[in-house]
Amino acid sequence: MSRAVMYQAFGGPEVLELREVPEPHAGPGEVRVRVTAAGLNPMDWIIAAQPEVAARFGITVPSGFGSDLAGVIDEVGEGATGFAVGDRVHGSVLGRAIADYVVARPPADALWHTPQGLSDKLASTLAVAGLTAAAALAAIGPRPGDTVLIGGAAGGVGVFAVQLARLAGSTVIGTCSPGTFGFLRRLGAEPVAYGDGLADRVRELAPGGVTAATDLFGTETAQAALALGVMPERISTVAAGPDPRGGIRATGGLDAAPDALEQITGAIVAGELTVPIAAEFPVERIRDAVALQAGRHVHGKVVVTL
Known part of the structure; x- marks a missing residue:
C-alpha cells in the first residue's frame, strides 16, 4: 500500500484526506515517480471546491489532488523512453500529484529532468x-x-x-x-x-x-x-x-514556449531568479497547507513534502 491525498466530494480543505491506496506501477509507455515534494497552485483548490471547474478539466470525484511534483523515477515501463530509474524529475500531473507514487505517461504528462543544483522542493513549484x-x-x-x-x-x-x-x-x-x-x-x-x-x-x-x-x-x-x-x-x-x-x-x-521551463530552471541554478517558499508542510498537514494557499495572501509558493 501507499498514500495519496484524495477527496470524495467537492468542498474546501476539510474534504481532503490522506488515504492508503494500492501501490501503482508503471505500465507500457509509463514511468513511476517516487514523489518527494509537491507545490500548490490556486487551480488545485479551485478544482477541488468547484464541480463546474473540475468538469472543464475532466475531473470527477473521487479524485486525487494537486498538479506540480518533484521526485525520482523508480520504475520505467516497457517502451517508455527519455527517462531511466534514478532520474530526478519535476513536472505536472493534473489532479494526482500529492501521493507517494505517481504513474505518468510522457509526453501527455509533463515531466522534465531536474538539473543538478536545483532541490526537489524548488523544482516542485515550477511547472504551473x-x-x-x-x-x-x-x-x-x-x-x-x-x-x-x-x-x-x-x-x-x-x-x-x-x-x-x-x-x-x-x-x-x-x-x-x-x-x-x-x-x-x-x-x-x-x-x-x-x-x-x-x-x-x-x-x-x-x-x-x-x-x-x-x-x-x-x-x-x-x-x-x-x-x-x-x-x-x-x-x-x-x-x-x-x-x-x-x-x-x-x-x-x-x-508557453517548449523551452520555457528549461530557461527558468537555468536562471534559478545560475542565481538569476529566486523562488520564495512561503511555507512548507508535511503531507499529513495537507488541509493546513491548502487553507493557507487558498487564503490568497501567500507571498510565494507553498510546498508539501512526502
Whole structure:
C-alpha cells in the first residue's frame, strides 16, 4: 500500500484526506515517480471546491489532488523512453500529484529532468506557475526600456513574472497589498496597492508611462493599463477569459514556449531568479497547507513534502 491525498466530494480543505491506496506501477509507455515534494497552485483548490471547474478539466470525484511534483523515477515501463530509474524529475500531473507514487505517461504528462543544483522542493513549484508566467510575458514581449505593470505580482505566478520581466530588461511595477511592498521590492519591482484608483497611483509612479501589462488575477490591472494608454495587444490576462473585443491577449501555461521551463530552471541554478517558499508542510498537514494557499495572501509558493 501507499498514500495519496484524495477527496470524495467537492468542498474546501476539510474534504481532503490522506488515504492508503494500492501501490501503482508503471505500465507500457509509463514511468513511476517516487514523489518527494509537491507545490500548490490556486487551480488545485479551485478544482477541488468547484464541480463546474473540475468538469472543464475532466475531473470527477473521487479524485486525487494537486498538479506540480518533484521526485525520482523508480520504475520505467516497457517502451517508455527519455527517462531511466534514478532520474530526478519535476513536472505536472493534473489532479494526482500529492501521493507517494505517481504513474505518468510522457509526453501527455509533463515531466522534465531536474538539473543538478536545483532541490526537489524548488523544482516542485515550477511547472504551473513558471509556465503561466512565461506565457503571460511572451504574449506582451517585455524588453529593455519597457515599464511593465503586473497584477497579482506577489502571488505564486507573480514572483516568476516579476523576475522574468526584470531579466528581460524591463522596469516592473507590481500590484499587491501594502503589507507586501517590502517583499516585492526585494524581487526588483516597484509595488503599488491594488483597488480603486489603481491607474492614478500607477501614473504617479511612472510619469513616463506604462508600455505593457499582464493581469495574473482578474481584470483590474488590465483595465488600469487600458486607462493608462497601453495598447491592448501589449496587455495579457491569465484568469479573465478571452477579450470580447479581441485585443487583450488571454493566455496560460499551455501557450508557453517548449523551452520555457528549461530557461527558468537555468536562471534559478545560475542565481538569476529566486523562488520564495512561503511555507512548507508535511503531507499529513495537507488541509493546513491548502487553507493557507487558498487564503490568497501567500507571498510565494507553498510546498508539501512526502
